[in-house]
Amino acid sequence: MSTTEKHISLPDGSIEKETTRINLGPTHPATHGVFQNILELDGETIISAEQTVGYIHRAFEKIAERRPLYQITPLTDRLNYCSAPINNMGWHMTCEKLLGVQTPKRVDYLRVIIMELARIADHLICNSVIGVDTGAFTGFLYVMQYRELIYEIWEEVCGSRLTTNIGRIGGFERDFNDIAFQKLEKFLKEYPEVLKEFENLFVRNRIFMERTIGTGPISAERALNYGFTGPNLRAAGVDYDVRVHTPYSSYQDFEFDIPTGSTGDTYDRFLVRNQEMWQSLRIIEQAYKKVQDMKGEEATVFHADVPEYYLPAKEDVYTKMEALIFHFKIIMGEVDIPPGEVYHSVEGGNGEVGYYLISDGGRTPYRLHFRRPCFIYYQAYEEMIKGGMLSDAIIVMSSLNLIAGEMDG
Secondary structure (H helix, E strand, O other): OOOOOOOOOOOOOOOOOOOEEEEEOOOOOOOEOOOEEEEEEEOOEEEEEEEEOOOOOOOHHHHHOOOOHHHOHHHHHOOOHHHHHHHHHHHHHHHHHHHOOOOOHHHHHHHHHHHHHHHHHHHHHHHHHHHHHOOOOHHHHHHHHHHHHHHHHHHHHHOOOOOOOOOEOOEOOOOOOHHHHHHHHHHHHHHHHHHHHHHHHHOOOHHHHHHHOOOOOOOHHHHHHHOOOHHHHHOOOOOOOHHHHOOOOOHHHOOOOOOOOOOOOHHHHHHHHHHHHHHHHHHHHHHHHHHHHOOHHHHOOOEOOOOOOOOOOHHHHHHOHHHHHHHHHHHOOOOOOOOEEEEEEEEOOOOEEEEEEEEOOOOOOOEEEEEOHHHHHHHHHHHHHOOOEHHHHHHHHHHHOOEHHHHHO
């Protein structure tokens, strides 16, 4: 046999392969939930990535077609559960827009306080986890104490901590008690010092800067083409904020700035979220002062006067026939919704959280669609990590704040 002849015919590439294929997920310490990335690596450099979602798809939009409005609120908790109250408030405002409910100013201001606390809780988690993924655990442990304090405030208001189901269509289920306000004052007094210390640990830290600057960048044009919103869009240099462009819940009454970046990389996303926490503190202080300045009957109101959609007080249910009727109709889902079509969006922790609601005049939505920002960001993930290192893919994922609950819906 000549030396040029092959003993066995093998297809090209069957023995030697220059690239490696690995799974990043579905379960991985860096993923907020269950979603998969199949990465093609040349050494440690990412050549391509293929994303898979749907591992925890719960068909929220379909479930909502068989539920009265107030029973849909717990579904919204389970989108971005790091800042659940914003989702709850957004849903209530969508219903109020369809039903023509006008909320009192005090309700608006109390909602603003709760939503901005939720934004701080969301950003606090995201930024401290970027620190953990770059090898700095201390900041995470330090700020986590104040997420606990935020949870305690929510607990005083609604009884829940993570999936809050906070508020009702028309306002809140109960007024804020003195303990809630005391804890809020404690938070406003102590957290600025902690946030300053957190920034000192990271912002000019040479190791952190080298790991994050230039990692996972996206241009303003590409971000807009994908449909980015929130901190991830603002980090690319576009100052779009729902609270300013289409104000809701009396946000027009407050003074605050919209922080923006320029490169859209991990470092800019980190800086934007840090600055947004400072702006949220400003807004909470203003809202709390406005609430404290209210006098008379205005200072005690915590819901709109809409007995058809707002549950009556329990003592009234036992003593008044009208209250018993309204209570029964609301709980049993026997309140007709006026026909119509509305879209309402709020500035969530991750971006524009929107609700597109169509009613045919029945007792449940005809159709409901959630605008979930994480679902949009994940489409850009491959483009942002391509050409980078495997370790960079982890911190890009953290800086986009991809939450599987919001992604799958």
